[in-house]
Amino acid sequence: MNPKKADKIATSILYGIAGFVVLVLAALLGYILVRGLPHVSWQFLTTPAKSFSSGGGVGIQLFNSFYLLLLTLLISFPISLGAGIWLSEYAKNNWVTTVIRTSVEILSSLPSVVVGLFGFLIFVVQFNFGFSILSGALALTFFNLPLLTRSIEESLRAIPYSQREAGFSLGLSRWETVTRVVVPDAVPGILTGVILSAGRIFGEAAALIYTAGQSAPALDFTNWNPANIASPLNPMRPAETLAVHIWKINSEGIMPDASAVSAGASAVLIIAVLLFNFLARFGGKALYRKITSSK
Amino acid sequence: MDPIRESLLKKSKASKLEMRGKIITYFCIGLIVAIVLAIFYFVASKGLATFFTDKVSIKDFLLGKSWNPGTLDKSGKPEVGALPMISGSFFVTFLSALIATPFAIGTAIFMVEISPNKGSRILQPVTELLVGIPSVVYGFIGLSVVVPFVRSIFGGTGFGILSGTFVLFVMILPTVTSMTVDTLKSVPRYYREASLALGATRWQTIYKVILRAATPGIMTAVVFGMARAFGEALAVQMVIGNASLMPSSLITPSSTLTSILTMGIGNTVMGSLENNALWSLALILLLMSLFFNMVVRVIGKRGALK
Numbered sequence: 001m002n003p004k005k006a007d008k009i010a011t012s013i014l015y016g017i018a019g020f021v022v023l024v025l026a027a028l029l030g031y032i033l034v035r036g037l038p039h040v041s042w043q044f045l046t047t048p049a050k051s052f053s054s055g056g057g058v059g060i061q062l063f064n065s066f067y068l069l070l071l072t073l074l075i076s077f078p079i080s081l082g083a084g085i086w087l088s089e090y091a092k093n094n095w096v097t098t099v100i101r102t103s104v105e106i107l108s109s110l111p112s113v114v115v116g117l118f119g120f121l122i123f124v125v126q127f128n129f130g131f132s133i134l135s136g137a138l139a140l141t142f143f144n145l146p147l148l149t150r151s152i153e154e155s156l157r158a159i160p161y162s163q164r165e166a167g168f169s170l171g172l173s174r175w176e177t178v179t180r181v182v183v184p185d186a187v188p189g190i191l192t193g194v195i196l197s198a199g200r201i202f203g204e205a206a207a208l209i210y211t212a213g214q215s216a217p218a219l220d221f222t223n224w225n226p227a228n229i230a231s232p233l234n235p236m237r238p239a240e241t242l243a244v245h246i247w248k249i250n251s252e253g254i255m256p257d258a259s260a261v262s263a264g265a266s267a268v269l270i271i272a273v274l275l276f277n278f279l280a281r282f283g284g285k286a287l288y289r290k291i292t293s294s295k
Numbered sequence: 296m297d298p299i300r301e302s303l304l305k306k307s308k309a310s311k312l313e314m315r316g317k318i319i320t321y322f323c324i325g326l327i328v329a330i331v332l333a334i335f336y337f338v339a340s341k342g343l344a345t346f347f348t349d350k351v352s353i354k355d356f357l358l359g360k361s362w363n364p365g366t367l368d369k370s371g372k373p374e375v376g377a378l379p380m381i382s383g384s385f386f387v388t389f390l391s392a393l394i395a396t397p398f399a400i401g402t403a404i405f406m407v408e409i410s411p412n413k414g415s416r417i418l419q420p421v422t423e424l425l426v427g428i429p430s431v432v433y434g435f436i437g438l439s440v441v442v443p444f445v446r447s448i449f450g451g452t453g454f455g456i457l458s459g460t461f462v463l464f465v466m467i468l469p470t471v472t473s474m475t476v477d478t479l480k481s482v483p484r485y486y487r488e489a490s491l492a493l494g495a496t497r498w499q500t501i502y503k504v505i506l507r508a509a510t511p512g513i514m515t516a517v518v519f520g521m522a523r524a525f526g527e528a529l530a531v532q533m534v535i536g537n538a539s540l541m542p543s544s545l546i547t548p549s550s551t552l553t554s555i556l557t558m559g560i561g562n563t564v565m566g567s568l569e570n571n572a573l574w575s576l577a578l579i580l581l582l583m584s585l586f587f588n589m590v591v592r593v594i595g596k597r598g599a600l601k
């Protein structure tokens with residue numbers, strides 16, 4: 001076979017492979033949306049789930065997912081910001097930094113089920129929080145910290161060093177330079193990182209099964225006192241999220257319309273993740289244009 | 296004291312602020328390190344209790360073929376052979392990596408070398424989206440598409456290693472692809488120019504120059520994909536059947552470390568042998584993810600592009 005022929009054949013094979021991958025994604029999305037969207041209605045999104053009869057919705061699970069997402073970001077964002085600043089501004093090039101970087105990397109590569117079990121052991125059992133939103137949010141924080149830290153570090157590093165020199169030459173300390181000059185400049189990158197991590201948190205289930213629990217008690221949406229057990233804001237109540245709900249109804253199989261409900265819930269989950277991706281792509285850029293008045 | 300002397304000797308407001316800021320960041324990074332240490336300490340202390348408190352020998356645990364922690368075998372020892380789960384985990388990991396690697400490399404070459412335009416406009420967002428799809432959704436699709444498909448082609452229940460492999464293949468494909476793309480992009484441009492100037496065709500350049508130069512990076516990508524497959528819990532648990540038996544074929548129900556863990560930990564009592572044995576499985580998972588991490592490091596060190 002001459003080289004030209006081999007080149008042609010290889011090129012067409014590569015076209016085939018790339019086409020196949022696009023096809024797989026199209027089939028996945030198409031399947032979920034075509035099967036799921038007919039079940040998604042306002043009623044489906046707002047009514048509570050039913051365990052033994054058909055026609056239940058995912059209202060409480062949807063609320064739990066968003067509430068858990070909010071709490072997790074509230075806890076993990078400040079810590080990641082501090083850690084990201086340390087890694088990009090204060091870390092010296094020595095063995096301590098190497099050890100710290102290695103441990104961040106290890107934390108990010110741990111299977112989420114192990115992180116969930118650790119959260120179960122510490123928060124649910126030792127601290128006696130029980131299956132609760134708080135336990136779930138803390139476990140998800142562990143899961144989210146290394147990824148968010150790294151993306152914040154990267155966006156801080158992308159700011160040119162001349163910006164810092166300008167700050168120092170004005171007599172600002174390093175900390176002031178970071179908080180007044182570097183971080184504001186890096187806001188679009190940080191925002192993109194936060195939104196992408198929000199997508200991951202939203203779909204995570206393995207870390208939540210044994211921390212936030214697998215039950216969703218009825219909520220009273222007129223009661224906004226966080227100390228009340230029926231209040232949606234109470235962080236100590238068990239809270240099954242949308243992703244956990246899909247897993248649970250499929251592996252228990254007592255709900256008569258389990259496959260319809262999980263198709264609908266999957267469609268909602270996918271749409272949420274698509275929205276997060278879209279926001280991350282365009283939100284960061286739009287914000288950058290707005291705060292820097294550049295094109 | 297003299298006010299000038301005082302202002303010279305005392306810390307200024309700015310340096311106090313600097314100190315405070317430094318301490319905050321040190322605290323944050325210290326917290327992350329502490330979490331890692333705590334995870335290792337707690338999982339190890341729970342997981343090792345099987346061997347030290349319940350006196351199960353490590354050999355029986357790793358090589359035993361029957362998993363039934365509640366009951367005793369003929370010689371009065373508890374049946375905690377984890378080999379079925381360990382081999383199940385390794386099977387799905389290696390098989391899915393084996394299928395995903397050629398597809399990932401092919402897609403990455405297409406994106407970087409053949410059609411960078413379509414690559415960045417279509418395939419880049421496609422891989423990003425695939426990464427973002429939650430694992431339970433993959434599990435649900437596996438359950439409602441892959442399992443019936445395997446059942447109708449190969450017979451049996453449809454649950455098993457083959458279904459798990461298919462689901463994991465789609466899950467790790469985008470991870471491996473996007474990392475391979477980064478490696479291919481980092482191959483210097485003059486490598487390609489030199490090869491093309493010698494009269495090589497595009498495919499010869501790709502095959503004989505670019506892929507050789509990018510081998511360490513591609514290996515890293517594959518190991519990352521394998522680490523993800525090894526640690527994946529719910530998607531696999533939904534399609535593999537969860538029978539803790541030695542896998543006898545690709546289409547009979549079997550189990551992985553993660554699937555038995557997710558199924559079992561809620562049904563056992565803290566501190567009992569059944570529970571400790573499950574924590575030992577978690578410890579194996581932890582050590583394996585450490586191992587994958589080390590492999591990546593070794594490849595990175597030895598194969599850095601010079």
